[in-house]
Amino acid sequence: MQITVNGSAREIDVDEQMPLLWVLRDELKLTGTKFGCGGGYCGACTIHLDGRPTRACLTPASFAEGKQITTIEGLSENGDHPLQQAWIEHNVPQCGYCQSGQLMSAAALLATNASPSDSDIDGAMTGNLCRCGTYPRIKAAIKTAATADNGEEA
Amino acid sequence: MSTKQRIENIDRRRFLKLTGLAAGGLVLGASLPATQPAWAAEGDVAGDLNLFVTVHSDDTVSIVCHRSEMGQGIRTGLPQVVADELEADWRKVNVVQGLGDKRYGSQNTDGSRSIRRFYDTMRNMGASARTMLEQAAAQQWKVPAGECKAKNHAVEHGPSGRRLRFGELAAAAAEIPVPEEKSLRLKSSDQFNYIGKPVDTVDTPDMVVGKAQFGQDIHFDDMLIASIERAPVLGSSILELDDSDAREMKGVIAIERLDGGAEPPLFKPLSGVAILARNTWTALQARKKLKIQWSETAHHAHNSDDYLAALQRTIREPGKTITDHGDVEKAFAEAGDRHNATYTVPYLAHATMEPPAATARVSEDHCEIWGCVQDPQSVQQNVAGALGLKPEEVKVNVTLLGGGFGRKSKPDFVVEAALLARKMQRPVKVVWSREDDIRHDYYHAASVEHYEAGFDGDGKVSGWLQRAAFPSISGTFQAGVDHPSTSELDLGLSDMPFAVPNRRMETQRAEYHTRIGWLRSVSNIQNAFGVCSFADELAHHSGERPDRFLLNLIGPDRHIDPSQGDFEYGNYGEALEKFPVDTARLKNVLRRVATRADLDLRGDHSEGNGEGWGIAVHRSFLSYVGIATRVEVQNGELAIGEMHCVADVGLAVNPDRVHSQMEGAMIFGMSLALMGEIKMENGAVSNSNFHDYPLLRIHQSPPLSVEVLASDEPPAGVGEPGVPPVAPSITNAIFAATGKRIRELPINKHLKIG
Numbered sequence: 001m002q003i004t005v006n007g008s009a010r011e012i013d014v015d016e017q018m019p020l021l022w023v024l025r026d027e028l029k030l031t032g033t034k035f036g037c038g039g040g041y042c043g044a045c046t047i048h049l050d051g052r053p054t055r056a057c058l059t060p061a062s063f064a065e066g067k068q069i070t071t072i073e074g075l076s077e078n079g080d081h082p083l084q085q086a087w088i089e090h091n092v093p094q095c096g097y098c099q100s101g102q103l104m105s106a107a108a109l110l111a112t113n114a115s116p117s118d119s120d121i122d123g124a125m126t127g128n129l130c131r132c133g134t135y136p137r138i139k140a141a142i143k144t145a146a147t148a149d150n151g152e153e154a
Numbered sequence: 155m156s157t158k159q160r161i162e163n164i165d166r167r168r169f170l171k172l173t174g175l176a177a178g179g180l181v182l183g184a185s186l187p188a189t190q191p192a193w194a195a196e197g198d199v200a201g202d203l204n205l206f207v208t209v210h211s212d213d214t215v216s217i218v219c220h221r222s223e224m225g226q227g228i229r230t231g232l233p234q235v236v237a238d239e240l241e242a243d244w245r246k247v248n249v250v251q252g253l254g255d256k257r258y259g260s261q262n263t264d265g266s267r268s269i270r271r272f273y274d275t276m277r278n279m280g281a282s283a284r285t286m287l288e289q290a291a292a293q294q295w296k297v298p299a300g301e302c303k304a305k306n307h308a309v310e311h312g313p314s315g316r317r318l319r320f321g322e323l324a325a326a327a328a329e330i331p332v333p334e335e336k337s338l339r340l341k342s343s344d345q346f347n348y349i350g351k352p353v354d355t356v357d358t359p360d361m362v363v364g365k366a367q368f369g370q371d372i373h374f375d376d377m378l379i380a381s382i383e384r385a386p387v388l389g390s391s392i393l394e395l396d397d398s399d400a401r402e403m404k405g406v407i408a409i410e411r412l413d414g415g416a417e418p419p420l421f422k423p424l425s426g427v428a429i430l431a432r433n434t435w436t437a438l439q440a441r442k443k444l445k446i447q448w449s450e451t452a453h454h455a456h457n458s459d460d461y462l463a464a465l466q467r468t469i470r471e472p473g474k475t476i477t478d479h480g481d482v483e484k485a486f487a488e489a490g491d492r493h494n495a496t497y498t499v500p501y502l503a504h505a506t507m508e509p510p511a512a513t514a515r516v517s518e519d520h521c522e523i524w525g526c527v528q529d530p531q532s533v534q535q536n537v538a539g540a541l542g543l544k545p546e547e548v549k550v551n552v553t554l555l556g557g558g559f560g561r562k563s564k565p566d567f568v569v570e571a572a573l574l575a576r577k578m579q580r581p582v583k584v585v586w587s588r589e590d591d592i593r594h595d596y597y598h599a600a601s602v603e604h605y606e607a608g609f610d611g612d613g614k615v616s617g618w619l620q621r622a623a624f625p626s627i628s629g630t631f632q633a634g635v636d637h638p639s640t641s642e643l644d645l646g647l648s649d650m651p652f653a654v655p656n657r658r659m660e661t662q663r664a665e666y667h668t669r670i671g672w673l674r675s676v677s678n679i680q681n682a683f684g685v686c687s688f689a690d691e692l693a694h695h696s697g698e699r700p701d702r703f704l705l706n707l708i709g710p711d712r713h714i715d716p717s718q719g720d721f722e723y724g725n726y727g728e729a730l731e732k733f734p735v736d737t738a739r740l741k742n743v744l745r746r747v748a749t750r751a752d753l754d755l756r757g758d759h760s761e762g763n764g765e766g767w768g769i770a771v772h773r774s775f776l777s778y779v780g781i782a783t784r785v786e787v788q789n790g791e792l793a794i795g796e797m798h799c800v801a802d803v804g805l806a807v808n809p810d811r812v813h814s815q816m817e818g819a820m821i822f823g824m825s826l827a828l829m830g831e832i833k834m835e836n837g838a839v840s841n842s843n844f845h846d847y848p849l850l851r852i853h854q855s856p857p858l859s860v861e862v863l864a865s866d867e868p869p870a871g872v873g874e875p876g877v878p879p880v881a882p883s884i885t886n887a888i889f890a891a892t893g894k895r896i897r898e899l900p901i902n903k904h905l906k907i908g
């Protein structure tokens with residue numbers, strides 16, 4: 001089977017039911033995508049499938065054929081996506097484990113909504129758990145990134 | 155400085171042994187007698203250095219962090235202290251994660267003690283290295299050392315304006331004798347560059363690009379992944395196993411049994427059947443095909459609802475007296491008015507975002523571990539014990555921890571990996587799933603506490619009885635324990651700060667039926683819920699505003715020593731002279747946090763609707779934290795409107811990480827107060843994942859504020875003390891809003907959570 005991850009075509013030899021989470025982590029060694037629950041509850045495994053935020057733990061490999069997969073490793077070339085910068089500015093991560101998923105969900109939100117309100121943020125991010133409790137900083141950082149983005153466009 | 159420490163220039167081989175890294179230039183190590191027991195007995199002079207700073211010729215500085223990073227920022231906080239005294243440039247500092255080694259002294263990263271235990275030594279080490287660099291420059295320039303001053307990663311000679319970078323001086327400085335501790339010139343706090351200032355957190359850049367490496371992320375090409383089906387009930391073992399279907403699955407390499415052995419549970423693996431496969435998904439799938447019959451044990455009759463109901467009855471009967479001041483019976487008999495209440499907190503799970511995971515590689519006389527562990531030395535001991543090796547034959551590499559909260563200081567999951575790696579003769583990574591984590595935790599004890607108070611004729615509280623029943627953590631280590639241990643009472647109950655002349659503390663019988671462990675702030679959770687709720691009840695009972703009532707109840711400024719007779723107060727392992735139980739600091743926090751709340755606001759008590767504020771203040775881990783919470787209740791649905799934290803943690807070394815720990819503690823506290831409940835049926839946990847063991851989500855997370863009070867007191871705990879006052883502040887607020895007193899957690903048993 002062939003899938004496209006962060007712009008490159010990758011040949012994989014796996015059961016087509018294997019969730020993308022394990023294809024990425026075990027087969028392709030892209031461990032930025034995290035295993036938190038395996039059941040769609042926590043969002044730690046969030047990736048983009050054709051730009052849409054998707055739970056990799058619930059998505060069979062076969063479903064990704066012919067689609068573009070983006071993981072945290074491919075969110076930006078140099079780690080300088082406005083959200084990644086805002087995450088550093090607000091010192092968002094504590095343990096960091098949930099943060100790949102948080103960033104991927106936030107990036108998908110900003111891609112379709114350049115200046116999200118509090119409730120837009122709640123709506124887009126409610127599927128991403130953070131046991132360390134970084135929610136207030138996630139909100140603040142998303143707003144910073146949104147403003148930075150808008151500023152650049154203006 | 156009270157500690158008699160020694161700082162030494164050390165050779166490269168010893169540095170290599172402790173850090174796994176080659177070193178050049180100036181390498182200093184410090185011994186830390188405060189953590190003596192582990193190694194002092196051996197008198198191994200060469201081996202007792204446990205903290206390191208290295209100035210390399212390429213101008214970089216390496217600082218060892220021997221504690222585990224789990225989100226508290228310790229890999230930033232400890233090096234920050236060294237770098238400041240050293241006058242190093244933070245951008246040139248590399249943090250090296252120390253391997254597990256008893257020469258570090260305790261590496262058990264819990265008890266909120268990393269900064270407070272190592273602060274003085276870290277400063278001395280930085281100052282020693284700085285002094286040696288200054289002296290090296292003085293020798294080179296042939297000028298008095300007093301004219302040479304380190305500044306921003308270089309030494310300057312004031313009179314001539316000459317300047318040498320640290321890297322240029324590193325080799326020469328290594329030849330200078332290590333200065334006497336007495337001669338060290340420490341910075342005054344107005345000279346700090348980094349201590350008490352925001353600095354970049356060392357691991358954040360890797361975290362935001364997915365490069366940070368956690369225990370779950372370890373990979374070796376020749377490794378197998380193990381997923382283990384474990385005994386659902388404590389002590390149960392395999393009666394019959396049919397693994398034929400599982401064996402037939404493509405990619406399954408082996409199926410192995412693990413034997414849990416007899417109680418006490420300790421940190422031994424539970425009995426189980428491990429699927430070893432080439433990838434995680436195959437292992438998880440094959441597990442579902444196992445047919446296992448488990449043996450019955452005495453714990454099969456355990457049912458958490460029945461257990462708590464039984465404790466709620468027995469807690470009203472006289473228990474075992476631990477401390478007794480004045481005459482409580484007489485005070486109650488003479489009281490004009492009395493009040494009593496019983497509080498219940500269920501079992502709780504850690505639910506670290508990263509489920510436990512460990513990788514092991516084992517040879518005849520050596521084992522190497524990679525894992526997300528809070529206590530690498532406990533890993534060495536337990537793995538060595540299981541494999542028949544010596545602890546020093548077990549090398550432990552500590553990865554980042556995707557949350558710890560106490561779970562990852564129990565190395566049962568690492569022992570599993572070591573045993574399987576030995577059987578397979580190749581590296582094995584044991585991956586816990588979320589279900590494994592929720593069902594096989596070391597749970598926070600389910601608890602019931604009972605309180606009684608009497609008021610004298612003037613309306614003053616004259617008698618106070620507190621009685622606690624919960625399965626003790628000690629039962630995890632020792633058979634036959636059936637009462638809370640005194641060390642668990644020390645966490646917020648024996649040091650209850652109220653100036654009541656007649657008071658008694660009792661425990662009541664409570665047996666264990668599952669593995670009990672410590673969870674962020676430990677028994678402070680139930681002790682603060684009881685003490686802070688009951689004090690609020692008494693305030694309302696006597697018609698006084700809670701803050702004013704509490705100030706009176708705490709009484710005059712004083713230092714409390716809760717010890718009495720055989721009962722010795724532990725004070726988190728610190729001397730009361732250095733870290734007193736200080737009512738003035740508690741009252742100060744109380745006054746500050748009360749200004750955040752509108753404590754006169756009252757909801758509509760007849761309809762059960764409305765808005766209200768609650769406060770709670772609590773000392774734990776030597777810090778003082780107050781929480782003020784505003785809630786709204788409408789038609790049986792609760793929303794938390796806002797929450798404020800005021801914290802006195804002594805000197806805050808890394809203020810931003812103190813803030814983030816308090817923010818995290820409030821959210822952790824809300825999760826447990828609103829929705830945290832592990833249930834056991836027929837001895838087994840019935841929860842399994844985040845749908846039935848929910849955590850607070852972003853839309854439920856209210857606006858938070860944190861005020862960290864400026865303080866010159868020694869640094870105290872930060873990671874845990876924010877948690878205990880959260881639950882009672884919420885239930886106190888619900889009472890103000892609705893007139894309804896919630897005495898049984900979680901709150902979602904009584905109100906819908908919005």
Ligand code: FES
Nearest residue numbers: 036037038043057
């Ligand atoms: S791991 Fe996919 S949602 Fe939790």
Ligand code: FES
Nearest residue numbers: 095096098130132
């Ligand atoms: S930062 Fe630890 S779970 Fe989110």
